[in-house]
Amino acid sequence: MSELDVRDAATPPEPAATPVPDPGLEEHVERYTDVDDRASRATYRQIVAMLGAVPVLVVAFVVVYFAVPISAEFALFGTTWKAQHVLLGGTVGLAILLIGMALIQWARLVMSDVEMSEERHPAQTGPEARAVLAADTKAGVEESGIKRRALIGSGVAGGLGLLVVPALLALGDLGPWPTDAVRAKTIEKTIWAEGIRLVNDVNYLPLKASELVVGQLVNAEPENLQALHGSEYQIAKAKAAIIVVRMDPNSIRIPDSRKDWQVDGILCYSKICTHVGCPISLWEQQSHHLLCPCHQSTFDLGNSGVVVFGPAARSLPQLPITTDADGYLVARSDFTVPVGPSFFERDSSKDFKDGDN
Amino acid sequence: MAKPTKIREDSPALAVQTPPEAPPAVNKLAPAAEWVDQRSGIGKVIKGALRKIFPDHWSFLLGEIALYSFIILLLTGVFLTLWFKPSMGEVEYSGSYELMRNIPMSEAFASTLNISFDVRGGLLMRQIHHWAAMLFVAAMTIHMLRVFFTGAFRKPRELNWIIGVGLLSIGLIEGFAGYSLPDDLLSGTGLRFVDGSIRSIPIIGTWVEFFVFGGEFPGELIIPRLYMVHILLVPGLLLGLISAHMALLVYHKHTQWPGPGRTQKNVVGYPLFPVYAAKAGGFFFIVFGVTTLMGALMQINPVWLYGPYNPSQVTAGSQPDWYMGFVEGAIRIMPNWEWHLGSTTWSWNIFIPFVGLMGLLFTGLALYPFIEAWVTGDKSEHHLLDRPRNAPNRTAFGVACMTCYGMFWAAGGNDIIATQFHVSLNDVTYFMRVAVFVAPVIAFIVTKRICLSLQRRDAETVLHGSPTGVIVRSPDGGYTEAHTPVSQGEAYTLTRHPQWTPVESGGRVRQRLSRWFAHGQIAKPTAEDIEAASHHAHPISPVDAAADETASIGSGKDAE
Numbered sequence: 001m002s003e004l005d006v007r008d009a010a011t012p013p014e015p016a017a018t019p020v021p022d023p024g025l026e027e028h029v030e031r032y033t034d035v036d037d038r039a040s041r042a043t044y045r046q047i048v049a050m051l052g053a054v055p056v057l058v059v060a061f062v063v064v065y066f067a068v069p070i071s072a073e074f075a076l077f078g079t080t081w082k083a084q085h086v087l088l089g090g091t092v093g094l095a096i097l098l099i100g101m102a103l104i105q106w107a108r109l110v111m112s113d114v115e116m117s118e119e120r121h122p123a124q125t126g127p128e129a130r131a132v133l134a135a136d137t138k139a140g141v142e143e144s145g146i147k148r149r150a151l152i153g154s155g156v157a158g159g160l161g162l163l164v165v166p167a168l169l170a171l172g173d174l175g176p177w178p179t180d181a182v183r184a185k186t187i188e189k190t191i192w193a194e195g196i197r198l199v200n201d202v203n204y205l206p207l208k209a210s211e212l213v214v215g216q217l218v219n220a221e222p223e224n225l226q227a228l229h230g231s232e233y234q235i236a237k238a239k240a241a242i243i244v245v246r247m248d249p250n251s252i253r254i255p256d257s258r259k260d261w262q263v264d265g266i267l268c269y270s271k272i273c274t275h276v277g278c279p280i281s282l283w284e285q286q287s288h289h290l291l292c293p294c295h296q297s298t299f300d301l302g303n304s305g306v307v308v309f310g311p312a313a314r315s316l317p318q319l320p321i322t323t324d325a326d327g328y329l330v331a332r333s334d335f336t337v338p339v340g341p342s343f344f345e346r347d348s349s350k351d352f353k354d355g356d357n
Numbered sequence: 358m359a360k361p362t363k364i365r366e367d368s369p370a371l372a373v374q375t376p377p378e379a380p381p382a383v384n385k386l387a388p389a390a391e392w393v394d395q396r397s398g399i400g401k402v403i404k405g406a407l408r409k410i411f412p413d414h415w416s417f418l419l420g421e422i423a424l425y426s427f428i429i430l431l432l433t434g435v436f437l438t439l440w441f442k443p444s445m446g447e448v449e450y451s452g453s454y455e456l457m458r459n460i461p462m463s464e465a466f467a468s469t470l471n472i473s474f475d476v477r478g479g480l481l482m483r484q485i486h487h488w489a490a491m492l493f494v495a496a497m498t499i500h501m502l503r504v505f506f507t508g509a510f511r512k513p514r515e516l517n518w519i520i521g522v523g524l525l526s527i528g529l530i531e532g533f534a535g536y537s538l539p540d541d542l543l544s545g546t547g548l549r550f551v552d553g554s555i556r557s558i559p560i561i562g563t564w565v566e567f568f569v570f571g572g573e574f575p576g577e578l579i580i581p582r583l584y585m586v587h588i589l590l591v592p593g594l595l596l597g598l599i600s601a602h603m604a605l606l607v608y609h610k611h612t613q614w615p616g617p618g619r620t621q622k623n624v625v626g627y628p629l630f631p632v633y634a635a636k637a638g639g640f641f642f643i644v645f646g647v648t649t650l651m652g653a654l655m656q657i658n659p660v661w662l663y664g665p666y667n668p669s670q671v672t673a674g675s676q677p678d679w680y681m682g683f684v685e686g687a688i689r690i691m692p693n694w695e696w697h698l699g700s701t702t703w704s705w706n707i708f709i710p711f712v713g714l715m716g717l718l719f720t721g722l723a724l725y726p727f728i729e730a731w732v733t734g735d736k737s738e739h740h741l742l743d744r745p746r747n748a749p750n751r752t753a754f755g756v757a758c759m760t761c762y763g764m765f766w767a768a769g770g771n772d773i774i775a776t777q778f779h780v781s782l783n784d785v786t787y788f789m790r791v792a793v794f795v796a797p798v799i800a801f802i803v804t805k806r807i808c809l810s811l812q813r814r815d816a817e818t819v820l821h822g823s824p825t826g827v828i829v830r831s832p833d834g835g836y837t838e839a840h841t842p843v844s845q846g847e848a849y850t851l852t853r854h855p856q857w858t859p860v861e862s863g864g865r866v867r868q869r870l871s872r873w874f875a876h877g878q879i880a881k882p883t884a885e886d887i888e889a890a891s892h893h894a895h896p897i898s899p900v901d902a903a904a905d906e907t908a909s910i911g912s913g914k915d916a917e
């Protein structure tokens with residue numbers, strides 16, 4: 001009978017008939033260190049030596065802590081190492097390791113290595129104890145009177161269940177509720193607006209249309225970003241970041257509806273990927289493709305930012321731009337659709353699709 | 358097999374070995390122990406436990422590594438909390454790292470720089486903490502694979518399996534939360550990814566996003582909130598689950614490998630005190646020592662090179678910590694399916710690989726013991742481990758799942774693969790889309806074949822002994838390899854496993870699955886076979902060997 005034939009068995013099944021009978025535990029074999037005195041003494045010396053090195057290493061740690069300045073560096077194997085860091089870690093790490101090795105050697109070679117056997121019992125509670133438990137439960141239930149006064153039981157269960165409502169509602173202020181009105185002021189809006197200058201994202205200098213050459217890409221921000229700080233700044237930047245590219249107007253396709261969104265082949269797109277929101281950065285001048293380094297979605301900036309490859313599903317939003325009286329690039333409005341990754345309430349019918357005009 | 362030591366064939370068969378000789382009775386405790394016992398009666402609890410038996414095998418150390426790295430995380434983590442400031446408030450850096458002087462950054466990032474450059478031993482602790490975190494998740498994963506492939510999740514250990522799945526899943530959350538704390542460019546990019554993914558949840562996504570981040574991304578609450586999650590909520594849960602895991606382990610007693618004298622009703626090994634305690638304690642210090650040396654010598658997460666988080670910048674080739682790699686890969690190779698229904702957007706391209714894949718993985722893991730028990734109809738307790746080859750379908754299924762995971766993980770580096778091997782990124786992506794489905798099938802078939810071949814070799818070994826490497830030339834010119842009979846212990850070990858028998862009750866689906874699960878195993882030699890083989894124990898002639906070969910290949914085919 002095999003182990004699996006014992007269905008519904010509460011006790012561990014023994015394979016009743018194995019083709020070869022169980023010979024029982026192997027005979028204990030003496031270790032070399034048990035029989036050879038020299039080997040045994042050598043092991044002892046080894047363990048003591050390992051433990052003996054520990055105080056030395058600890059002293060070294062203390063010396064390093066006080067004597068080696070935190071900024072000291074040294075060069076080795078072609079890299080520079082922070083001297084204090086490496087020496088502190090090296091000394092204490094080695095000390096800990098040696099304690100571990102000494103303990104293991106002690107257990108393996110000095111302590112008795114006679115294997116022992118212990119009985120196992122089924123996980124289930126034994127029959128008597130189970131009987132007692134059943135009787136106790138029954139007595140308890142009876143004494144509580146719940147059988148006759150059943151409404152108390154339902155009342156307690158229902159009442160406890162209902163407490164979930166206040167518990168959950170107490171979390172209601174974890175964040176503002178993204179109602180239509182709140183979304184319209186937050187994730188569906190950026191700080192771009194009519195007349196806001198496009199500025200270089202490193203030095204905040206405004207971009208002059210005439211200074212951009214064909215093939216050039218500039219990472220830019222709205223001029224009014226500078227006024228913000230802390231989390232306001234980060235929130236605004238996470239949506240408003242843009243890229244400005246100049247392409248040869250004859251080598252790209254500009255739909256009629258977007259004719260006046262650009263200035264002589266200078267186009268401006270959101271820098272925030274429509275996939276999960278990484279800032280896109282890798283620009284291929286020849287193909288006009290812009291590749292997101294996170295999951296490689298690729299957008300065609302020569303074709304209103306449509307997706308040509310990768311997991312992103314929507315075109316990069318384009319920012320309508322023009323020039324001001326001084327020839328600097330300015331926005332004509334905010335983005336016409338929400339930027340960044342999709343969300344459930346997003347009306348994606350207005351996004352540009354390949355072939356739209 | 359449990360013990361590598363060779364034993365003499367004529368060794369006496371001992372049923373149960375007792376400790377050498379009982380020491381003379383002592384009934385006095387040490388004074389301190391006496392003091393405690395008089396006030397707590399703790400002796401009653403400890404009584405038997407001190408000499409509890411633990412079996413010894415390298416594969417049982419994997420769970421220990423996970424436990425020890427968790428302790429290391431607690432120790433180093435508490436150190437870090439003494440200086441870390443979980444605030445997204447803006448400050449201008451004025452510490453000793455020259456390259457970041459006067460740059461505006463969050464307090465979290467500034468305090469991370471402070472720990473790294475101005476606290477003695479701070480960088481060491483940060484690096485140990487991060488290495489231990491990698492090790493923690495890795496050890497849990499490999500430990501789980503060990504439990505899976507040896508069938509240690511079967512009754513009565515299903516609860517402990519589920520606790521383990523819980524530990525692994527919240528371990529990932531803990532790791533991710535910690536990774537996000539320093540608020541550097543890389544961790545901010547990771548948070549952006551999570552923000553985009555949360556948003557993709559149909560219907561409630563935007564609400565979850567606003568509730569988690571306290572409004573729009575990144576806001577100013579996410580780091581303080583993750584800090585609470587990272588140092589209180591999740592460690593508390595981990596601690597509770599780990600305690601339950603250990604308590605059940607002690608109660609069930611550890612499983613053991615099959616071998617002579619090792620039965621379902623006993624456990625053979627070394628007593629907790631002193632041998633196992635010294636080994637386990639020693640091993641803790643070894644893990645601690647190694648992670649400390651790693652922290653000292655191997656740089657990890659040099660946040661000062663990435664700089665503070667800036668939502669308009671990203672480091673090229675940015676990668677999450679290894680354990681999030683499979684989700685990253687799935688996100689990368691997912692086709693860009695998105696529905697635009699009316700004024701709503703359904704982002705399957707993100708929801709399926711993010712929530713869907715992780716949900717599938719952890720639900721599948723949690724349910725597996727119950728599915729297998731349902732398929733095999735096996736309700737008995739198991740304390741002896743399966744050798745993976747003796748459960749060929751389980752093993753092959755496990756390897757197929759690992760392969761699938763591996764493919765997703767590799768897809769997480771599709772850009773690296775493309776640049777390293779000079780192939781087109783698009784081709785790598787298309788290839789991976791197919792590979793995540795096809796490679797597991799191939800892995801299943803190959804693994805099952807290997808298992809069956811190993812089973813066949815076990816049967817051969819029992820019948821004809823193990824090869825000696827000595828080539829014998831027979832008088833008529835044939836060459837054969839001499840075989841030496843195996844010991845009774847080894848023969849027992851090789852033949853004691855159960856043969857799977859399909860269930861005959863239940864619905865059609867169950868019966869069919871059950872037949873499939875039992876299918877293909879190699880019948881183990883019977884007592885008669887062994888008897889017969891030992892009678893004509895002549896060296897196998899080449900002709901015989903060839904005949905055997907075809908016969909077994911044939912039977913293998915039949916079995917498929």
Ligand code: HEM
Nearest residue numbers: 430431434435437438441469490531532535536538588592
């Ligand atoms: C339970 C006690 C723990 C405490 C008190 C703790 C505390 C901390 C603190 C304060 C930091 C930020 C400090 C910095 O990097 O400068 C941190 C970072 C981190 N923690 Fe923990 N942690 C604990 C457990 C864990 C666990 C269990 C994991 C992994 C599964 C983990 C993974 C991380 C990671 C990956 C970082 C980022 C480290 C870096 O950037 O160098 N922590 N932890």
Ligand code: FES
Nearest residue numbers: 273275276292295
């Ligand atoms: S965020 Fe750009 S491809 Fe995923």
